[in-house]
Amino acid sequence: MIEVKGITKTYGKKQNAFLALEDVTFTIPEGTTVAIVGKSGSGKSTLMHAMSGLDRPEIGEVIIDGENILTLKQRKIDAFRASKMSFIFQSFFIQPNETCYDNVVLPLEIAQVPRGQRRAKVEAALNAVELGDKIRKKAATLSGGQKQRLAIARAIVNEPKILFADEPTGNLDSTTGAVVEDFLFNYSKDNNATLIIVTHDVELAEKCSARIEIVDGKVQAIYGLDKTEDEA
Amino acid sequence: MKITDTIRRAGRSLRQAKARTLLTSLAIGVGAFTITLSLAGGQGGRDYTDAIVKANTDVKEISLTKKIPVTTSIQEYSADGAGTTDAFGGSFPTITNKDIDDILKIDGVESVTPNYAPTVNYITAEGQKKYVATLSEFSPSVTLEYAAGSVDGDLKTGEIILTEDYADILGFENPADAVGKKVEINATKLSTSFNPVPETQNFAYTIKGVSSASGLAFRSQGTMLVSSEEAKNLYTYVNEGTPSYGKFVLAAVRVEDADQAESIKQVLNDKGYDAQTAKDVLGTVNTFINVLLGILLGFGALAVLTSVFGIINTQYISVLERTQQIGLMKALGMSGRDVGRLFKFEAAWVGFLGGAIGSGLAVIVGTISNPFITEALDIGDIYLLKFDPMQVAIVIIGLMLISVAAGIFPARKASRLDPIEALRTE
Numbered sequence: 001m002i003e004v005k006g007i008t009k010t011y012g013k014k015q016n017a018f019l020a021l022e023d024v025t026f027t028i029p030e031g032t033t034v035a036i037v038g039k040s041g042s043g044k045s046t047l048m049h050a051m052s053g054l055d056r057p058e059i060g061e062v063i064i065d066g067e068n069i070l071t072l073k074q075r076k077i078d079a080f081r082a083s084k085m086s087f088i089f090q091s092f093f094i095q096p097n098e099t100c101y102d103n104v105v106l107p108l109e110i111a112q113v114p115r116g117q118r119r120a121k122v123e124a125a126l127n128a129v130e131l132g133d134k135i136r137k138k139a140a141t142l143s144g145g146q147k148q149r150l151a152i153a154r155a156i157v158n159e160p161k162i163l164f165a166d167e168p169t170g171n172l173d174s175t176t177g178a179v180v181e182d183f184l185f186n187y188s189k190d191n192n193a194t195l196i197i198v199t200h201d202v203e204l205a206e207k208c209s210a211r212i213e214i215v216d217g218k219v220q221a222i223y224g225l226d227k228t229e230d231e232a
Numbered sequence: 233m234k235i236t237d238t239i240r241r242a243g244r245s246l247r248q249a250k251a252r253t254l255l256t257s258l259a260i261g262v263g264a265f266t267i268t269l270s271l272a273g274g275q276g277g278r279d280y281t282d283a284i285v286k287a288n289t290d291v292k293e294i295s296l297t298k299k300i301p302v303t304t305s306i307q308e309y310s311a312d313g314a315g316t317t318d319a320f321g322g323s324f325p326t327i328t329n330k331d332i333d334d335i336l337k338i339d340g341v342e343s344v345t346p347n348y349a350p351t352v353n354y355i356t357a358e359g360q361k362k363y364v365a366t367l368s369e370f371s372p373s374v375t376l377e378y379a380a381g382s383v384d385g386d387l388k389t390g391e392i393i394l395t396e397d398y399a400d401i402l403g404f405e406n407p408a409d410a411v412g413k414k415v416e417i418n419a420t421k422l423s424t425s426f427n428p429v430p431e432t433q434n435f436a437y438t439i440k441g442v443s444s445a446s447g448l449a450f451r452s453q454g455t456m457l458v459s460s461e462e463a464k465n466l467y468t469y470v471n472e473g474t475p476s477y478g479k480f481v482l483a484a485v486r487v488e489d490a491d492q493a494e495s496i497k498q499v500l501n502d503k504g505y506d507a508q509t510a511k512d513v514l515g516t517v518n519t520f521i522n523v524l525l526g527i528l529l530g531f532g533a534l535a536v537l538t539s540v541f542g543i544i545n546t547q548y549i550s551v552l553e554r555t556q557q558i559g560l561m562k563a564l565g566m567s568g569r570d571v572g573r574l575f576k577f578e579a580a581w582v583g584f585l586g587g588a589i590g591s592g593l594a595v596i597v598g599t600i601s602n603p604f605i606t607e608a609l610d611i612g613d614i615y616l617l618k619f620d621p622m623q624v625a626i627v628i629i630g631l632m633l634i635s636v637a638a639g640i641f642p643a644r645k646a647s648r649l650d651p652i653e654a655l656r657t658e
Contacts, residue, residue: 049652054563075567082565089655093560097248109237110566
């Protein structure tokens with residue numbers, strides 16, 4: 001469960017201060033698929049960064065599994081991300097000169113998974129996105145859709161309970177995009193993992209069980225989520 | 233991230249930029265090459281002089297001269313012969329029999345042998361031409377290499393050791409043929425040199441051995457050796473009756489125990505002599521080698537310093553180029569410390585590669601050129617470049633540490649990178 005309580009994030013100082021997030025509050029139960037929608041510059045990416053501990057808002061709490069990650073030490077947040085979360089980005093961020101195996105094994109190395117268990121996990125993740133036969137191939141040889149599937153394999157290899165996807169299909173055509181979406185939703189369903197998709201693609205947002213709409217750093221509407229405890 | 237994973241990942245990153253990695257490490261390689269060769273040269277040089285000094289001097293022997301007074305004022309003439317006037321009118325102090333008796337009284341001194349160095353006219357053998365010759369005194373403690381024959385203990389009266397060149401020119405078929413044959417040495421009595429017919433005399437010697445040219449021996453090259461007793465006889469014949477008779481520039485003091493050499497040297501110095509033990513001679517030569525070594529190492533250090541900036545530059549560019557990769561690794565939970573470590577290990581790899589290439593090349597080039605150097609310098613069978621595996625290892629490890637130090641600045645830049653900023657770069 002992810003509880004976001006009244007987070008506010010300001011960029012810049014004094015007169016130039018820009019309110020990126022203002023008093024954002026909601027609760028996402030485990031296993032939910034949530035779309036965070038809004039125009040570019042609305043603060044949806046900042047919200048994702050705050051929820052994953054990459055960014056630290058001045059005010060508010062982000063409570064994951066009962067722990068406020070915003071008050072944790074940096075090392076603890078790093079360890080938290082390595083073990084419980086993962087990311088998928090619009091521009092893939094895969095290493096083209098490395099093999100698929102070396103790309104996917106990275107989170108396992110960061111999380112210090114024992115060497116003996118790595119190969120099986122990497123193979124399972126690559127098989128899940130139907131790239132099992134590319135394990136020894138250089139990532140540069142893959143097509144755009146395959147690259148994003150490789151990124152998904154990397155994201156799910158350590159079986160995270162929370163998966164963040166920032167415009168996952170933004171760089172793909174609708175057919176390949178649909179395939180990538182299926183892999184994401186299947187992972188969430190099979191593992192009861194929370195999937196949080198940041199997007200302005202309305203069709204993709206509608207496939208999610210819940211939706212949070214952000215306008216100018218404020219939550220404008222929430223669909224499919226229970227009312228927050230704050231209001232009780 | 234585990235250290236081994238970080239090291240492997242660092243190595244892999246470098247393999248992806250092969251040309252850049254190789255060029256950066258070549259800069260270090262130049263330093264490693266110079267340093268490894270200088271160290272090998274220093275080691276070989278020290279061993280060489282060590283061997284020379286051991287072969288030509290005796291730890292029980294102290295070489296002695298009188299201290300030359302540092303004065304420019306005009307000295308009073310003394311009739312007792314405390315000074316020898318040289319051809320240019322200068323005067324330098326000499327060792328006299330009185331000095332020798334004096335020194336013999338010092339506790340621990342076994343003998344004092346002046347350097348007779350008798351001046352002779354020529355050497356010849358039956359039916360051969362006459363050749364100019366120089367004689368020295370044989371010392372049983374000095375190692376000689378023989379082409380033929382050998383001497384057990386001291387040379388006896390009437391015996392001589394020829395050099396290979398002389399054995400050849402005096403008509404002997406080979407060095408072995410010369411052993412046991414006779415040669416004659418002619419000398420002039422100097423006190424009669426202004427007579428209408430100066431008095432000369434032939435001295436006959438039996439060849440006891442023929443010394444071979446050695447990289448180690450100073451004296452085998454041109455001089456022939458006779459016993460101290462014979463040298464004294466010749467000296468007496470030649471110099472008796474001249475003003476310089478009984479005055480020596482150089483003398484050898486032999487001590488009873490090698491351990492006493494240093495303390496007796498001190499006593500002699502206090503008495504106004506300039507005394508040098510075998511160790512001092514070695515020290516002087518080694519100082520020279522160490523200065524040379526220092527200069528070469530300086531060049532090597534300069535090359536390394538230059539390459540340090542090369543590493544900083546390359547690594548810094550690498551950090552900028554890999555901003556997204558760093559951002560991703562941080563987003564996936566890699567700590568800043570581990571990211572920094574990754575770049576430090578990359579620098580270490582570059583240092584290792586450069587060190588290994590440079591040192592390896594130095595060892596190969598040195599090993600190949602050793603015989604040529606030996607031949608060019610004519611130093612017998614000694615190799616001047618001596619590679620010590622420990623030294624090579626230390627050079628490589630040292631360069632790795634220097635590279636890591638050079639990598640600290642770029643590594644810090646990487647570790648402090650904000651992942652949000654890094655991932656926004658598109």
